[in-house]
Every structure is written in structure tokens, then in C-alpha cells.
Amino acid sequence: MPLLDVRDLVVEFPTRHGTLTAVDSVSFTVDKGERLGIVGESGAGKSVAAFAILNLLSRPGRIGGGSITFEGRDLTKLNRQQMRSVRGNRISMIFQDPMMTLNPVLTIGTQMVETLKAHRDISDAEAKRIAIARLGEVKIPSPENRMASYPHELSGGMRQRVVIAIALLTEPALIIADEPTTALDVTIQAEIMSLMLALCKTHGVGLILITHDLAVVSQVTQRVVVLYAGRVVETGQTARVVHDPVHPYTRGLLAALPGEGTPGARLNQIRGGMPSLNAIPEGCAFHPRCDFVQDRCRAAVPPLDDFDGHRVRCVRADDLIAGAAA
């Protein structure tokens, strides 16, 4: 049984102009200790899906259907009290902006001790000892002294390390990281991502890494889900998806990365932009931007076909995979 099993998740936002569907029947699983990437551009629904798992959707957002089974319990059926025993305890979340997690008027130490005591019945001294050990693990220099620091006294990279230390405090089974290094410089990004990778391995923690960056996903995760306009368009082993992408959107995203092609050559661009939620095209949502569009693409949403564990939502998937094999 997987650690987390999200099945046919629908997230809706009722508005005056009708109901917007931000996440449309999305399914994925995370095994114990597995690292999953969720990739997509702005508006693809990747953060909303993650927020739904922790029941953190802001109004009027709501789960419109599906189930989220974590450690044998359906999280959509838990009350607030029960949810609190999961959120921040069994599942931790890391946000893009560390200041979304850190309280600016409390010291790092206070915040860490509070977090621990909220979930466990332990003494202050014991909580402090665990907190210092965790700060050391995320390679914060002289962790004892840092316990007395306020968040503003730390750099962006250090703050994100503290957030990771807090996420690890309660020994969660799963960490959800939403663009954890997008705001950081490349050297710090490499530092933080390799640290997260190592910690997930040593603690056997599962990871959902939400990002727009396929390169980061390829170097950190084992499986990947590519979202477009709220639907899964391609999913499978990360190595297979990034090296032999099938869906025209995934192919387009990879081809658009500078640094892969000949310097100075025109970059492969995907025309147009992500549709807005109130105007998701009929049929395959990607069809207005696709170079290979056919009549049947406009008629109905293509199914997510399974090719030996590599699943693709495209009417041409058969031909494309056959073509790649030939």
C-alpha cells in the first residue's frame, strides 16, 4: 500500500461566474521514502493540489471529489482536530518563502520547541536538544547560538535550512515542498536540494517536490507528474519522462530550456500561454498550443493511457511511443 494515494482529486473554486476547476481528476501515489515531482507552469494546479492534501485550501476553494488516503486514512474525511495530528506532524510542508513558515517575532529556538511540544509530550530541555540536533543536520553553523536568533538575522538560504529543520522535527513520513528553492541563487539551490535529497534518504521520508523546473526534478525525484491546466498530461519514472517525453507539452517544455540546444539558435517555443481557469479549451486542454492537433483532440479529453507504467494523455501517444521505439 502506498504511503499517500491521491485518487481522482478535484479542487473547485465556486465564483459568481460559475465553478472553476483548478485540479481535475488528478491521481498519484507516493510510496514510503519515495520522491515524487509535480511539474507545471503557473496556473497548472500544482500548488492547489498540494494544499488540498493538507486541507489548506483558502476559501472558496474546496475539494470537489476524490480521495486522499494517507497511512490508511482518508484525509478528506478528517475533522480539524484529526487533521492537526497529521499536518505538521506526519506530513510537513515547506513553502517557497521561508517567511511563510517562520514567525518574525519569535526566535528560531522558540518556534522549534513550540512545534515539537505541540505534537509531543516532552520536556523543554528534550525539545531543545532535538531542535539543536536538527539544526546541525541541516548544516547550520553553531546551532546552539542560532537557537536565539530571529529569522531576519539569517540569510534566505539559512532561513530555508531552518524551515527544513522544522519540517523534520516531528519525524514526518512525508514532506511536501512547494518551490523550495525558486527564490534562491543557484549555488544555494544546489546546496539546499542536495541536502533535502540526502535527508529524505537517511530518514526514509517521502517527498513531493512541486516545481516548474524540470532540471531540478530530474536530479532529485524518482517519479514525476506533469500537470497542465489542472490535469495530468504525463507521468512515470522521472528518467524516462525527461529522456523520452511523449506528450507534446512535456516535449515542448524540455525543448524550451536554454542550454540544451545550440547556442544562438532559436529556442523551441510553445506558442500562446496557459489557459485561464474560466476558459479551459474543450477536449485536450493543450490543443490550441499543440503543433500536431487533430479533430479528435478538440472533441473529447483524451484518456491517460498506460504504457508500461509511463502514462500519457494524448491521442497520438501510441504512434509517438512506437515511433520512439522504432
Next chain:
Amino acid sequence: MMGHAATTPTPDTATAPPLVEARGIVKHFDLGGHFLQRERPMVKALNDVSIAVRRGEAFCLVGESGCGKSTLARVIMGLLDPTEGEIHFDGTRIDALRHKARRPFHRRMQMIFQNPYASLNPRRTVQQTLEEPVRFHFPALSDAEVKERVERVMVSVGNDPGWGQRYPHEFSGGQRQRISIARAMMVDPDLVVADEPISALDVSIQAQVLNVMMDTREKHDLTYLFITHDLSVVRHFGSRVGVMYLGTLCELAETATLFARPRHPYTRILLSAIPRVSTEEMQPPGLPGEVPSAMNLPSGCVFHDRCPLANTRCSAEVPKALPQDDGALVACHAVEEGRG
């Protein structure tokens, strides 16, 4: 036509005279401080930086937050006055010119900013935004001529001229950035300084905007000074690259040379940290500590306290940018001495 032939940087830019030159630029920001303090606190943003951007090239400045790349761009544009040093544009020293004398140079150098949500006036239509610089710099043009020019430039950067009557909020980030490019192109500049123009955009949209910038360069014989933290963009777009760290230039080279033979230890670490589409797991870059404060610069080489090759000379003596056999400039004692 979407896919035309590759536009590799033309080789004659290698010998072209510099269009814009920054010589020995120092920029310190005085933080005021208390009158009893012996030393006034200063942010030493740029410390003796020199670059020369040749006509027709796409010169990239790279570095991480706080390295001074944007400050240098702003000093070159005249948005900040240098504490020391000179700016030369097309053979004329412009930093000491009075405002009015500098105006013709303002027309010839235009800027594109990172945030297309902040750089377009939300209360003006696109048409008004695009007309203003033309009317300012070409007061003799008639209304009809101004309108014709707006339309011509919009078409040339691949925008629908029908956008003119709409307001910025009606456009996506990528479209806004293409409007910013059009605005910069309105007055027929020689140099466009672009400060992280695609960093705020989605990947598929970044490619669109970069393509527009490359096309525009070719069509209008433009020179670019491109500021970015994204080395994969540099590799694709740049003819030469300057790598900055903490207010100094550590290495300057042809793009191909820099990527094939990075020499400065900081450049090497920076290149190794770029995420690639690869199944190799991400590794720590091997860069201990954090960037020191620009208020309290390390002695000698500013990189020495994080450098794997540093020795006592590095902490005592500021390295000079020395030319290498392939024309690269490297400011590093270890490279000079052949250590490591």
C-alpha cells in the same frame, strides 16, 4: 516563420570597437550612520569594475544576489552616479555630462526591467506608454508619424498592433515583457540593457521572449547588455560573459570559452551548480559559508574565505584581472600561479 536558421554571434563583433565602456567603476552607498561612529557604514556595491561592451554583441553579466550586476547596469544607464570611474558611450565620456547634454545618449541606451508588472504604468494604455518616449526624443514627428512608428515597432517585435488600446492588466507576463521590449525599441536605441528580463516568466514563455530579443538584435543591429543569474540563458544568448562576485569581476571571457574552460574557482562552482536535465543526483556545490556582507568586505580577494584554492597571498592582495592565452580575463592568484 517560426524556425529559421541559427543566428550564432557574428565573428566580427570580436574586433568591433566598444559601444559602451565602464572604466574602474566604484559604487559605494553611504548608509549615513551615527555621527559618533568613526567610520560611516558603506555598502561597497562595486569595487573597481571595468567592462567594455562591443558594438553588436550580447554581453552578459552573471552572478548571484548582491554581486553588483544590477548596480553596474544602473550606473551605465546613468540611473546611479558612480562613486569613482568613468562611463564612455561611443567614444564620449557621459557620466560627467550635464543632464541636457546627456539626453541624446539616453535615447541611444534603453532598459528592460525584470518585473513587467511594475515597469508598465497601469493607468496608461499600451499606445500611450509606447508613444511617450517617441514624443520626448523626437518632438518634430507628427501624430501620424508617431502612430506609424508605434505600429511598425509592435509588428517588428511580433506583437499585435491592436494591443494599443488596452491596459497592462489585460496582458500576461510574457506579453507585458514583449510590450516592454517594444517600448525600449521605440526610440531606435543602439544599446539595450536588460536586467533579468525573463526571470519572472514561465519556461515556455521565457523561450518566446528570448526569441523576440534575439530576432530584434539581428533586425535592428542592437547591442545587448544582459543581466541574469541564469547561466543556461547566458550559454544560449551571450557572446561574452562577465562573472561577478561581491562587487568585483572575477572572470570575463567569450561564452564558449567560459563554458568550456571556466578558470576562476567561483566560476567553476557556479557552473557546476546549474541544474541539468540529467539522472545524476544533485550534488552540493562545495561552496562553504555564505556571501560576506558588502559593508565589510574580506581583505585581498573577496572570494578567498570561501575558495578551495586560497592561500595567504589571496587574503592579503587583491588579484588583478590578467589576460589568458585565449583572451579570457581572470582575476585569481591561484590561476596566475597555476595552483589547482
